[in-house]
Amino acid sequence: MSAPNPALRHQVIKIYKELLYLGREYPLGFDYYRPRLKKAFASQVHLEDEEKIKKGIERAEFVKKEIEALYYLKRYRTLRQRYETPTPDPLHSIEDHATQEK
Amino acid sequence: MSGLRVLVPIKRVIDYAVKPRINKSHTGVETAGVKHSMNPFDELSIEEAVRLRERAAKSPTTSPRIADILAFTAGPPKAADALRTALAMGADRGIHVTVADDAPPLEPLGVAKLLAQVAREEKADLVILGKQAIDGDMGQTGQMVAGLLGWGQATQAAQETLKGKLPMVITTDLRLNEPRYASLPNIMKAKKKPVVKRSLEEMGVDVERRLKTVSVEEPPAREGGVKVENVDGMIAKLKELGAL
Numbered sequence: 001m002s003a004p005n006p007a008l009r010h011q012v013i014k015i016y017k018e019l020l021y022l023g024r025e026y027p028l029g030f031d032y033y034r035p036r037l038k039k040a041f042a043s044q045v046h047l048e049d050e051e052k053i054k055k056g057i058e059r060a061e062f063v064k065k066e067i068e069a070l071y072y073l074k075r076y077r078t079l080r081q082r083y084e085t086p087t088p089d090p091l092h093s094i095e096d097h098a099t100q101e102k
Numbered sequence: 103m104s105g106l107r108v109l110v111p112i113k114r115v116i117d118y119a120v121k122p123r124i125n126k127s128h129t130g131v132e133t134a135g136v137k138h139s140m141n142p143f144d145e146l147s148i149e150e151a152v153r154l155r156e157r158a159a160k161s162p163t164t165s166p167r168i169a170d171i172l173a174f175t176a177g178p179p180k181a182a183d184a185l186r187t188a189l190a191m192g193a194d195r196g197i198h199v200t201v202a203d204d205a206p207p208l209e210p211l212g213v214a215k216l217l218a219q220v221a222r223e224e225k226a227d228l229v230i231l232g233k234q235a236i237d238g239d240m241g242q243t244g245q246m247v248a249g250l251l252g253w254g255q256a257t258q259a260a261q262e263t264l265k266g267k268l269p270m271v272i273t274t275d276l277r278l279n280e281p282r283y284a285s286l287p288n289i290m291k292a293k294k295k296p297v298v299k300r301s302l303e304e305m306g307v308d309v310e311r312r313l314k315t316v317s318v319e320e321p322p323a324r325e326g327g328v329k330v331e332n333v334d335g336m337i338a339k340l341k342e343l344g345a346l
Contacts, residue, residue: 014287021286068283078118079142079236079276 008053015060016041022067027074105169106268108151109226110193111217112144112175114184115237122237128317130207131237140184143232145191145281146274148173150259151230152192153279170194172224176216178203182297189292190284196297199305207238212309214246219307221251226269233258233273244273 016037023033047053116122117139122131148171155168173188175181176199185196199216201208208216221229229248234241248255248271256264260275284292302309330336340346 018286022283071283072280075118075142076276076280082236083276 005050005053008050008057011057012041012053012060015057015064019060019064019067022064022071025071026067027070105167106154106227107170107172107225108154108168109172109174109217109221109224109229110144110147110151110188111213111229111231111243112148112173112184112188113141113232113235113237114138114175114177114181115141115235118142118236124318124320128319129315130318138180138183140187141232141235141237142281143234143236143274143276144184144188145232146276146278147230147232147272148188148191148193149279149281150272150274151228152282155192170224172197172220172226174217174220175199176208176213176302177201178205185297186289186292187284189295189297190288191282193295195295198297198299200299200301206311208309209311209313210238210240210242210246211312212307213243214250215307215309216305217243217247218250219305221247221269228268229253229271231271231273233275244271247271 019037020034023030023037026033044056047056115138116131116133117137120137122136124130125132151168151171154165155171158165158167171193173185173193173196175185175188175196177184178201181200182198185198189196197220217229217231220226229244231244231247233244235243244257245255247253251269251271253269253271254266255271255273256266257273258275259272260277328339330339337346
């Protein structure tokens with residue numbers, strides 16, 4: 001297989017590897033994630049136009065950011081539920097009061 | 103001043119998403135074959151140290167330069183993974199005090215003594231650490247470090263703004279920042295960053311256990327509720343339970 005642009009090909013492989021690495025923690029499991037990731041990339045294999053390939057890489061970068069944000073939120077919400085009391089924090093109400101006075 | 107030296111202690115704990123199970127001998131939770139990761143509160147402290155550095159790079163006149171971010175951990179050989187994550191997030195170097203896999207876990211006081219010693223040896227100006235680890239939930243280490251060093255402390259840093267004098271200890275809470283993800287390329291680059299391994303004996307710190315665990319038990323299972331037919335039934339039930 002000859003790549004029209006080796007630099008772009010390298011970028012695609014790089015983002016694929018990064019996404020694959022991210023998938024190890026995917027909530028639905030790596031076995032769910034991996035075939036879907038592969039399919040998503042394989043479905044774009046026909047792309048020849050460099051602009052379109054660049055768009056594809058951008059999309060992959062966007063998905064990477066989304067997945068990272070998903071992991072962060074999932075962890076943040078779980079920890080908030082475990083560690084933060086639902087009753088209002090008295091310190092915060094003092095702070096609110098102080099800002100009101102200003 | 104040529105720049106602040108920041109010490110960020112971290113701990114490898116059972117991953118937050120894993121439901122812990124009590125071991126057969128009822129001395130603690132089962133750790134063998136369980137997914138581990140860096141204590142989430144420690145990710146906040148690494149992130150904060152790295153953000154301090156980035157802030158200084160952006161506005162050198164108003165923010166102090168960060169000369170060094172040292173990640174420290176004391177734990178079994180596998181704790182090196184958590185250290186690697188810290189380096190991937192932006193710490194410059196690491197120190198790993200190795201504890202045998204089968205050794206009893208360190209207590210907050212023992213860890214605090216190790217940290218106080220490292221802070222002195224490395225001439226740290228700032229220690230930023232998680233307010234607690236999600237395994238033992240003791241939440242004492244930061245305060246003890248400040249006490250041992252005689253430094254000021256700001257605990258559970260999240261949203262309020264406080265003024266303090268250096269050197270000091272800061273413990274981080276959930277809302278402080280959004281920790282970045284340790285990406286694959288950064289994990290790879292982190293493998294080149296220096297990590298010094300030291301043994302507990304070398305540190306020459308008394309980490310003898312002072313706490314005794316009597317027994318570790320599951321909380322009682324939640325009992326099912328009952329349905330009442332009507333208002334009278336509910337009042338009768340509430341009276342029966344002594345709520346009225």
